[in-house]
Amino acid sequence: MTDNAAVAAVPQKGFLGWIERVGNRLPDPVVLFLWLVGILIIISVIASAVGWSALHPTETDPETGRQKVIAATSLLSPENIARLWVDMPTTFTHFHPLGYVLVVMLGAGVAERTGLFGTAMRASVRGASPTLLTPMVAFVAMMGNLAADAAYVVLIPLAAVIYHAAGRHPVAGIAASFAGVSGGFSANLLPGQLDALLFGITQAAVETVFGPWQPNIAGNWYFIAAMLFIFLPVIWYVTDRIIEPRLGTYVPAGTAGTGDVGERDRALTDAERKGLRHAGLAILFVIGLWAFFTLGPGTPLIDEAGPPEARLSPFYRSLVAAFFLLFLLAGWAYGRATGVISNHRDLVKMMSESMGDMAYYLVLAFAAAHFVAMFAWSNLGLILAVHGADGLRAANMPAPVLLAAIVLLTAALNLFIGSASAKWALLAPVLVPMLMLLGISAEMTTAAYRVGDGATNIITPLMVYFPLILIFCQRWQPDFGLGSLAATMLPYSIGLLVSGIVLLMGWVALDLPLGPGASVYIPLPTTS
Template sequence: MSEAAAATVGSQKGILGWIERTGNKLPDPVFLFFWLIAGLMTVSILASLAGWSAVHPTEIDETTGVATVITAASLISAENIQRLWVEMPQTFTHFHPLGYVLVVMLGAGVAERAGLFGTAMRAGVRGAPVSLLTPIVVLVGMMGNLAADAAYVVLIPLAGIIFHAAGRHPIAGIAASFAGVSGGFSANLLPGQLDALLFGITEAAVETVFGDFTANIAGNWYFIAAMVVVFIPVIWYVTDRMIEPRLGKWNPAMAGSAAPEEASDRDLTAEESKGLKLAGLAALFVIGLWLAFTLGPGTPLINEDATPEARLTPFYQSLVAGFFLLFLLTGWAYGKAAGTITDHRSLVKMMSESMADLAYYLVLAFAAAHFVAMFAWSNLGLILAVHGADALSASGLPAWALLAAIILLSGVLNLFIGSASAKWALLAPVMVPMLMLLGISPEMSTAAYRVGDSATNIITPLMVYFPLILIFCQRWQKDFGIGSLAATMLPYSIGLMVVGIALAIGWVVLDVPLGPGASVFIEVPGQVSAPVATPPAS
């Protein structure tokens, strides 16, 4: 960050300054989990001594016919200490999000490093009609989330150049693309890396209470596609009717020392155009392959012997591998045509580098995996979920109100903890089982969290790319500070939060499927066995 930007950040006052100062006092998310584990151990000891307990919603003693009572377990008991040290490798490697993310990123890393994602985003926004420039930039930004960091690094500065070339204020282009990429972080027409990450955590949260559960990473597909449809008009309106008029006409004298033209707006080369065509053919090949596996002879991705509800389970479970192959083959096809992949060794190198980029995530996953596992060992997740569900049920609040509250909670928490996976790993162990006990599916809980997490990304100075966006803006307006950026993005955040909550409420009220095989409501676990939760009077 430049000295001017740093000074602006340091002098920030008001609510944004308080958020920044408070958030900066929090430890790194890795150490945050270690501190939470220490606190969890203390609570588990006190809960065990106090005799905290709850009736398990699904387990019944076969001998007595009485539902099992689960009591809080101390994490410093001999059994749990042994489990911690003996099962440490297993606790880490069996953390569901880890495998999901590693597999998808092996393919996505190739597509990103080969240049497919960057070229596709450039091709998507170049030459767009001026009247449709904003929605096209926003849509490409949302789709660019499949490219992870590339959307921030490539599209956002490019949007400023394209708006400037169209005679519009460049910072309006940066704001619109930032809102699309980060404010619409979960909005997409396709599931991707984020779905694999979040549903891995959701799967682990369900299993801490209810045992085996297989996450469907397409479980929010329809919902996140709907987010695209409702978010684009909001960002379009805010950009064209609120932000750009407020910015006024851009004055070249206001530009910073760094030349904005550093980001390339050149025409696509013949090799790049050919690469995009071949990547499209590769994508069609992968889609056709999965259709053949699902509908063709033998139907390997359909369990013909299962109940109707479970017949497509193998298909859902295969989607992680499907996205790996999709990204790998499209990236390879593009790279061979564009010259960024020369042989199989460069392909392997790209895959290796994508794993290197996940080094920090691996450290975070190690800490998060142990927090989630130890939370399960203490039985506190089940106890809090059961009693929390009882309290919420007694409150009489409808499902839509509960989910709206979760969205707001996620949005507020996002102001202080930027990592989407870290926040969900904190919330999911209690929230997901608790809502399941109220008949709300894990997929709906995950969808509600995603709405809140996305909406406030663009107004917190703790968001990892916030300083980078500030620098992009200062290329065009040297006195543009962190307060200016936060004030510019605040209308987007409010708009996205309002329509996101409205979308979630409408989804619940209408009971629309969230994705293939994923509904809003589920049968309450243990509902059938509830009458035997109390021992017979005799």
């Protein structure tokens, strides 16, 4: 580990070296949010002193009948100071992403700790033919986003072993799987933990301006599924036509690629096969249960008395619980079959440990919650949204071009701030209300953010798994350095970014639904 760390620490020249040096100077995202709170306080005081304001887009003053004036409010006013200290517990606990992520992780943590995610990925890619090896690995890698960290630590080194066994360059396998897991971070056939996290932040951003808004965890379902099928041929082409020819013929060096990596390529045991069967039955049970709740007697997950466009609202809002139960029961069924779980105490212990893994997220959520809340108290979000919307309206930019610009902004910011939740908590309070005032839905803005968030993950050394991927490569090619990895992943990054923008612009131009009950455009919303 010492030698590998030394390689990763060698100063790099050029553009990538500049990104690394600048990014390393940034504080931890938690401290970054605290700095931003301080800056926000200063801006709010100045904005209030100079009388910065905007005309409310939808409300009128009851006395004059004219448009209501929104004025900037100082965060050092007595009311806001009291609100900060008195409401601190509720500001934190009412932060919407907190509940969504913790609930889903209670189940996903069990599925990960029993080994279900790792075994399922091994079973998916073993035995693939050399010709179809790359699309198979890329597909499983993008689906592996549901498994979070397990996809990085299991699938990526496993892909190297499989490529080597097929007579292909193992680093090409690492590149293809890394591009799928991290570059295609949002692409998936199913909504998952990331959807719960991002839409929780989207909800908080909407409510800072427009009042109560119910998020739909499936609001990007169709779009992220389309991303998977668009990204698949991109990763396939880049791997087989650009990266592998560039790497050349693989020549083994010493014992590279042996040890624990080889262990991950072992055949499935009878217990693991039994566990996968039992997990599959558990998944079918949860699907059947939700179908019964939706279509069965009483239809508890359908609002029969509501308007047609809102009838499925209870179903959408129940999907967080559905994924929690799906991961929990599938993980429990797999663990019982393989002997990892022997009694209920083992299950409870795994759930407790999964909450332990969320400790850093809780600290980050505390800082982000207060930044988002104080941004709303200052009225700066609504004022920025109104003036920003007026400026964009005056520029007369077509919606596809505007959203493509947001993708590029996100991709650039991602080079310096790796956390998807941290970036979205920074951008959402301004972007979401601003675009809603232009008639673009919160779901569409979230989808645009997701395109930009993944594409540059794979080229920045600031991405938390970047050093780990470098170590995986050095097991097979000891002279493989940080610049080698960045240069290898750059064609993927460009391909995913370009194809994602083309998909986004086409989607907006055709006005396709983003998910069940989620459209590109919305009527001008009213504010609270």
